[in-house]
Amino acid sequence: MNELLVDSPFRQDILKGLSANPKYLLPKYFYDARGDELFQQIMHCPEYYLTQAEAEILSLQSRRILERCANTSGQFDIVELGAGDGSKTIFLLQEALRMQCSQQYYPIDISPSMIAYLNQNLGAKLPGMQVSGLAGDYFDMLEQLQTANDQPKLVLFLGATVGNMLPREAVQFFQQLKSFLRQGDHVLVGFDLKKNPQTILDAYNDKGGLTKAFNLNLLQRINRELGANFQLHQFSHFPVYDPITGSCKSYLISTCDQRVTFDDDTVIAFERDEPIYMEVSQKYSKTEIQQLASQAGFKPVESFYDSRHQFADVLWRVSSE
Structure with missing residues (x-):
């Protein structure tokens, strides 16, 4: 031993x-190295609709998402919790560069191999974007960023990762997340929506x-x-x-x-x-998503859906209201 x-x-x-x-x-x-590899394969298998649905949202609606953030924040850093391989986030980052609203991306992931991959490869695909990956616990890394600078932030929590918590746990998670953010910061959260039960079961089997x-x-x-x-x-x-x-x-x-x-x-x-x-x-209904935002102390800004309304990326703002 x-x-x-x-x-x-x-x-x-x-x-x-x-x-x-x-x-x-x-x-x-x-998420060890083999787990990372298997999950990348899952995301591209036919039954796993979540990846394709969210990729559609980010590829077609990133400008609108960023406009809704830039209206109040101007320049901001983009922070991603559970970044994975960045294959969907790249749409948002490319648009941020075009709009000149962000040049700093902090991917955070518990998997050191994923962070090493992003640090080594993503910057070359995004000239002008500074990629500074952090491997470790979400809140430990957010605490580091909080003390490092006071730049406004857009925090991404995509891929329905919130679904790995029961609703009461999600409320506690977002309340804790809010404690690391400042007024005017934004959070973009991916939610898998309630739908035909067989479609959901097939995605996980x-x-x-x-x-x-x-x-x-x-x-x-x-x-x-x-x-x-x-x-x-x-x-x-x-x-x-x-x-x-x-x-x-x-x-x-x-x-x-x-x-x-x-x-x-x-x-x-x-x-x-x-x-x-x-x-x-x-899985969440639209009403349940609104309730979660309210319970966690965020102000809903706008919801973005794929064409089949299977998935939603929901933008919230930290507000004193």
Whole structure:
């Protein structure tokens, strides 16, 4: 066992989740190098409509989004939480350069490999845009930026990442986010909208098995980094969607009675058919989005939809009103 990892947050969180009843794992740990690769593939698979819908919004409506920010802020920095590979954000950044309203982009991501990729590649695609990637916790990095300068900010939280929280958790997240912002700053949030339940289930259970592999990869990461002996073939992937609450939840189901041992001799027992709760992908109605903004203390500015109204990028402003 690597002594340096004994008290790592990763180990602590994994063992805490697997010792709970019911068992759970935190979705932020999906994103190791292999997880990043699998998620990029998921975003381009036919069933995963979210990426195409948001790319349509940003490719066609970035000017309007930025105009609504520039009306009150003039020049501003663009900060992105959970930046990923930047494939959709580049539309907004290109438009910001054309409009001369921003020349500074701070992508923040928990994945060091994604930040390294952006730092190395994105600047060459955006002459005139300073790309300064930050790897780490969103709020830790925002605190650094808050003390570094007082430039107005447009904070991006795209890709329906907000859906990885239940609504009450989302309210707390945005209240905390607001504490790092100043009056007049803006936030652009991606929301997946409630729609035909089968369309949603298909997006999280693609025929190619990418989402299944993405979930199982976290068990493989635990094996590699914590010396566990998960047998991946003894777990099945199971998504469910509740059209009333809008919660699409993913589970890994143990297919037999089994015991998993870690490198510190910790043993986690599973009963046959016992679930591990992996993540939620929350869907919202337009009314629920408005309510969330109000509860978190933001002023809604404008909502931007794809042509099928499957997805929305919603602009909020920090206001004293």
